[in-house]
Amino acid sequence: MAEEAIVPDSDNLTGKAAEDEESRSRESPSRFNMKSLLWHGGSVYDAWFSCASNQVAQVLLTLPYSFSQMGMASGITLQIFYGIMGSWTAYLISVLYIEYRTRKEKENVSFKNHVIQWFEVLDGLLGPYWKAIGLAFNCTFLLFGSVIQLIGCASNIYYINDQLDKRTWTYIFGACCATTVFIPSFHNYRIWSFLGLGMTTYTAWYLTIAAFVHGQEPGLIHSGPTKLVLYFTGATNILYTFGGHAVTVEIMHAMWKPQKFKYIYLLATLYVFTLTLPSASAMYWAFGDHLLDHSNAFSLLPKTRWRDAAVVLMLIHQFITFGFACTPLYFVWEKVIGMHDTKSIALRALARLPVVIPVWFLAIIFPFFGPINSAVGALLVSFTVYIIPCLAHMITFRHASARKNAAEKPPFFLPSWAGMYAMNLFVVIWVMVVGFGFGGWASLTNFIRQIDTFGLFAKCYQCAKPPSVSAAPSPRPH
Numbered sequence: 497m498a499e500e501a502i503v504p505d506s507d508n509l510t511g512k513a514a515e516d517e518e519s520r521s522r523e524s525p526s527r528f529n530m531k532s533l534l535w536h537g538g539s540v541y542d543a544w545f546s547c548a549s550n551q552v553a554q555v556l557l558t559l560p561y562s563f564s565q566m567g568m569a570s571g572i573t574l575q576i577f578y579g580i581m582g583s584w585t586a587y588l589i590s591v592l593y594i595e596y597r598t599r600k601e602k603e604n605v606s607f608k609n610h611v612i613q614w615f616e617v618l619d620g621l622l623g624p625y626w627k628a629i630g631l632a633f634n635c636t637f638l639l640f641g642s643v644i645q646l647i648g649c650a651s652n653i654y655y656i657n658d659q660l661d662k663r664t665w666t667y668i669f670g671a672c673c674a675t676t677v678f679i680p681s682f683h684n685y686r687i688w689s690f691l692g693l694g695m696t697t698y699t700a701w702y703l704t705i706a707a708f709v710h711g712q713e714p715g716l717i718h719s720g721p722t723k724l725v726l727y728f729t730g731a732t733n734i735l736y737t738f739g740g741h742a743v744t745v746e747i748m749h750a751m752w753k754p755q756k757f758k759y760i761y762l763l764a765t766l767y768v769f770t771l772t773l774p775s776a777s778a779m780y781w782a783f784g785d786h787l788l789d790h791s792n793a794f795s796l797l798p799k800t801r802w803r804d805a806a807v808v809l810m811l812i813h814q815f816i817t818f819g820f821a822c823t824p825l826y827f828v829w830e831k832v833i834g835m836h837d838t839k840s841i842a843l844r845a846l847a848r849l850p851v852v853i854p855v856w857f858l859a860i861i862f863p864f865f866g867p868i869n870s871a872v873g874a875l876l877v878s879f880t881v882y883i884i885p886c887l888a889h890m891i892t893f894r895h896a897s898a899r900k901n902a903a904e905k906p907p908f909f910l911p912s913w914a915g916m917y918a919m920n921l922f923v924v925i926w927v928m929v930v931g932f933g934f935g936g937w938a939s940l941t942n943f944i945r946q947i948d949t950f951g952l953f954a955k956c957y958q959c960a961k962p963p964s965v966s967a968a969p970s971p972r973p974h
Contacts, residue, residue, distance in 0.1 A: 537686025554648030582738030736873030
């Protein structure tokens, strides 16, 4: 597939002429065949499905747990707040990507066989120190994002088949998820993104309807929030929910027209609200404080064919999301060992396998479904998704000449550079204090408590305890 050059008016083509030229230069996607229909995805719709599908995976099952920690009002308010904030920083990342690529294409740099990644954008715009920071935070976040999906798979399948413990299921699904090494790039996630979003849509509405059908038990308590530790743990889980930006640049690069990405993440977030807000609210309404000891929403719902269907669909989607999180790591590893330009899918798959091993191992060490989301949100997402993009945008356009020659001007809803700087500064301060500061303290406290309670390498985290067998009476003395 021919790469899209995004330097403005680089070929002196505008409007329909430019579109016609582009369609002629990209023959394979324009032909209607099964391969292009299922495999070659580079439209704005593909990007929307990828963003929406990547946002709502296993976190859908932990949001009711967060509501029990924070209360209904705070849960709803912070979902909307962090959703808008996440859309803003995704917009900034898209602006920085366009700026970087425009500058490089003016230097006649070709990206035909190279996938641009976030750390390369930071390197090109701000230098090697920013590259190192971006690489460290992004890779660590993606590593633990993959770990979370693997933990979620083991946790969910246990509610269908508890003959095996969760650790054994982690071994099995680790092997299954390793097959994502065969998917070359985000350009090839078209059918998976579409199916993944359909699966989470079913799961979200199943949770909502099942909660209302179950109703409230007599004497049910909704006490949240009661402790600061629980409150900020729940808040950072919501911070994590809208932090799918670690793959934003790769999704943009897979588009035929990356400059159209700017508002896609916001539109995806608006759809995600229709899934997360009703399901989390309904589950908290129905189960209240019971959720404090059940970080997976499936654990409180009765076993029915509807629940089993939701579990199976969520498992498939978590496999897809594992691929979303691991694919950028595959790219980084390929570049390190010099295999990124290799056209053989089999050779690239073989080269990617070492990336899966640490993911597998960490999922076995820390199988804490729920608390690990909050820890990752506070310590990694806060910087990767919110703080670094804002700081990078402010520094990139700090000079008047950079602002004058910017490839993307300020948006229509915030038309001044001063307004953008004020917004960026607010996000940095808020996330640094509330997300990283209070959230980091609360999440680590809760995470350490899980380790103390269940231990590392827990065989079956939050599994149902078998009924205790009463001891036989001691024989009476003669």
